[in-house]
Amino acid sequence: MARERLYLFDTTLRDGAQTNGVDFTLADKLAIAGMLDELGVDYVEAGYPGANPIDTSFFSERRPMRARVTAFGMTRRPGRSASNDPGLVALLDAQADAICFVAKSWDYHVRIALETTEEENLAAIRDSVRAAKAKGREVLLDCEHFFDGYKANPAYALACAKAAYDEGARWVVLCDTNGGALPHEVEDIVGEVCKVIPGDRVGIHAHNDTEQAVANSFAAIRAGARQIQGTLNGLGERCGNANLVSIIPTLKLKPEYADKFEINVSDAALGRIVRISHGLDELLNRAPDRHAPYVGESAFATKAGIHASAIVKEPKTYEHIAPERVGNKRKLLVSDQAGRSNVLAELERIGLSLDKDDPRVMRLLDEVKEREAIGYAYEAADASFELLARRMLGQVPHYFDVEKFDVNIEQRNNAKGERVTVSQAVVKIKVGDEELISVAEGIGPVNALDLALRKDLGKYQSFITGLTLTDYRVRILNGGTQAVTRVLIESTDETGEHWRTVGVSANIIDASFQALMDSIVYKLMKSGAPA
Numbered sequence: 258m259a260r261e262r263l264y265l266f267d268t269t270l271r272d273g274a275q276t277n278g279v280d281f282t283l284a285d286k287l288a289i290a291g292m293l294d295e296l297g298v299d300y301v302e303a304g305y306p307g308a309n310p311i312d313t314s315f316f317s318e319r320r321p322m323r324a325r326v327t328a329f330g331m332t333r334r335p336g337r338s339a340s341n342d343p344g345l346v347a348l349l350d351a352q353a354d355a356i357c358f359v360a361k362s363w364d365y366h367v368r369i370a371l372e373t374t375e376e377e378n379l380a381a382i383r384d385s386v387r388a389a390k391a392k393g394r395e396v397l398l399d400c401e402h403f404f405d406g407y408k409a410n411p412a413y414a415l416a417c418a419k420a421a422y423d424e425g426a427r428w429v430v431l432c433d434t435n436g437g438a439l440p441h442e443v444e445d446i447v448g449e450v451c452k453v454i455p456g457d458r459v460g461i462h463a464h465n466d467t468e469q470a471v472a473n474s475f476a477a478i479r480a481g482a483r484q485i486q487g488t489l490n491g492l493g494e495r496c497g498n499a500n501l502v503s504i505i506p507t508l509k510l511k512p513e514y515a516d517k518f519e520i521n522v523s524d525a526a527l528g529r530i531v532r533i534s535h536g537l538d539e540l541l542n543r544a545p546d547r548h549a550p551y552v553g554e555s556a557f558a559t560k561a562g563i564h565a566s567a568i569v570k571e572p573k574t575y576e577h578i579a580p581e582r583v584g585n586k587r588k589l590l591v592s593d594q595a596g597r598s599n600v601l602a603e604l605e606r607i608g609l610s611l612d613k614d615d616p617r618v619m620r621l622l623d624e625v626k627e628r629e630a631i632g633y634a635y636e637a638a639d640a641s642f643e644l645l646a647r648r649m650l651g652q653v654p655h656y657f658d659v660e661k662f663d664v665n666i667e668q669r670n671n672a673k674g675e676r677v678t679v680s681q682a683v684v685k686i687k688v689g690d691e692e693l694i695s696v697a698e699g700i701g702p703v704n705a706l707d708l709a710l711r712k713d714l715g716k717y718q719s720f721i722t723g724l725t726l727t728d729y730r731v732r733i734l735n736g737g738t739q740a741v742t743r744v745l746i747e748s749t750d751e752t753g754e755h756w757r758t759v760g761v762s763a764n765i766i767d768a769s770f771q772a773l774m775d776s777i778v779y780k781l782m783k784s785g786a787p788a
C-alpha cells in the first residue's frame with residue numbers, strides 16, 4: 258500500500274530563536290540549517306527578513322539546501338496595498354523558496370490587536386498570498402491563534418484559512434499560538450477544517466504550554482493534517498514548540514504512523530538524530546537533557562539488577578524501540594556494537610570508509626570514549642573528530658611544532674592615564690628547520706595567542722590567510738575545585754566552509770590553544786598544504 262507523504266517544517270531558526278537565552282549568530286543559523294538539511298526536514302524556516310540584521314543577511318543570498326528555505330513575515334498591513342508595504346516588500350525580496358505569512362484568524366484579535374475589520378484582514382491575506390505567488394514563491398499561511406479563534410467564531414477562523422487556500426497557498430497552517438489547546442480539541446477542529454480544505458494542504462503548529470505539543474501534532478495528523486511544524490529539541494518561546502526530535506522517531510518507528518506515512522528522513526539520518534540533537538545543545542552551550550525521549554543519555558538506561566540478564570538476552574522485552582535506530586545506546590551494557598556503528602557512521606560522513614571489523618575502528622572508539630570521559634565533545638566538533646580519525650590513520654601531515662608559548666596579561670595606566678588591561682602572546686614555532694617567533698597583542702589572552710599563532714607560519718602562511726574565527730565558546734564542566742574547561746571554536750575560510758574544534762583542559766588558555774591548533778591544522782589539511 259502506498260504510504261501518504263507527511264511534510265516536516267522546522268522553525269528552530271525562527272520560532273526557536275525566540276527561546277529565552279538563545280541568540281543565534283549568522284554562523285549558528287547556517288550550522289543549524291546544515292544539521293536540519295542532514296536530517297531531511299522538508300522546510301527550514303530561517304527567520305524574519307527585515308526584523309533584525311542577522312535574519313536579513315541570512316536571506317540576502319541563496320542558501321542552497323535540499324530543504325525549502327522559508328522566510329517568515331506578516332501579511333500586508335491593513336489599509337495599505339501590498340506594493341506599498343515595506344515589510345512585505347522586504348519579505349518578497351528575500352532569497353527564499355517559500356514564504357510563510359502569519360495572519361490573525363481570531364476575530365477578537367483582528368478587532369482589538371489589529372484594529373481593523375474582519376473583511377480587511379481577509380483582503381490582506383488574499384493580497385499577500387497573491388503577491389508572493391506572483392514572485393514565484395511557495396506560500397504558507399500561519400493562522401495565528403487558530404484554535405482559540407475557531408472556538409470563538411468558527412466561521413471567521415475558517416474564512417481566514419479558506420482565503421489563503423482559495424488564493425493558492427500551498428499550506429494553511431493551524432497554530433495553537435498560546436499552546437493551550439488539548440489533543441481532543443485539536444483532533445476535532447482539524448477534522449472540521451479538513452472537510453473544507455484538503456488535509457494535504459493543512460499543517461499544524463503546536464506550542465508546548467500544557468506539555469502536549471507533540472500529542473497535539475499527532476492529533477492533527479490523525480484528523481488529516483499533513484504538515485507538522487516544530488523545532489529541534491522543542492526549542493521555542495515560553496515552554497517551547499513541538500519537538501521534532503521526538504516526533505520524527507515516532508513517525509519512523511511506530512507502525513501506526515510508519516505504515517501509513519512517509520517522511521523525507523532516511524533511516525540513516527534517523528540514526529544520527531542523537532548527534533544532531535546534542536550538536537544543537539553544544540552550539541547553545543548547554544547540557545543535553547539526559548531524560549529526553551529517544552535521544553537522552555538515560556532514554557535507554559535501565560538499572561542493573563534482576564532485569565539485567567533479561568535485557569542482555571532479549572532487549573525487546575524492556576525497550577520500546579531499539580536504541581540504535583536513533584543512534585542512542587543501551588546504558589546497561591557498554592554497547593561496543595552501537596558505539597562502533599556510530600563511529601563508522603561518522604567516518605563515512607567525512608569520507609573515510611573502513612571495514613566494521615577493522616581494529617582501528619575499535620581503537621578510535623576507545624580513544625573517543627576516553628576523551629569524552631574527560632570532557633571532549635565531538636558531536637559539535639566535527640573538525641576535531643576528523644583530525645583524531647585521520648591522525649590515527651596516519652593521514653595528517655606533521656606541519657609544524659609549537660616549541661613554546663607565553664601569554665602575559667598586564668594591567669597598567671596608558672598614556673592618557675586610563676586603566677587598561679593588555680594581553681600579549683609570544684609563540685615560538687618550528688617549521689621544518691626554520692624557527693619562527695611571533696608576538697601579538699590582543700583583546701584578551703586567547704585573542705593574543707590566536708593572533709601570534711597565525712602571524713607567521715612560514716611556508717604555510719599562504720594556506721591560512723583566509724582562516725577566520727567566527728565563534729568561541731567556553732563551558733565549565735563538573736564545577737568546583739575539579740573544574741575542567743571545554744572550549745569550542747568555530748572557524749570559517751574563503752570557501753565559506755565552517756568547522757568546529759574542541760579543546761579541554763583545567764586551564765582555559767591551554768584548552769583554547771588545543772582548539773586553535775586543531776582549527777589551523779584542519780585548515781592546512783583541507784587546503785592540501787604539503788607536509
Ligand SMILES: [Zn+2]
Nearest residue numbers: 272434462464
Ligand atoms: Zn509559534
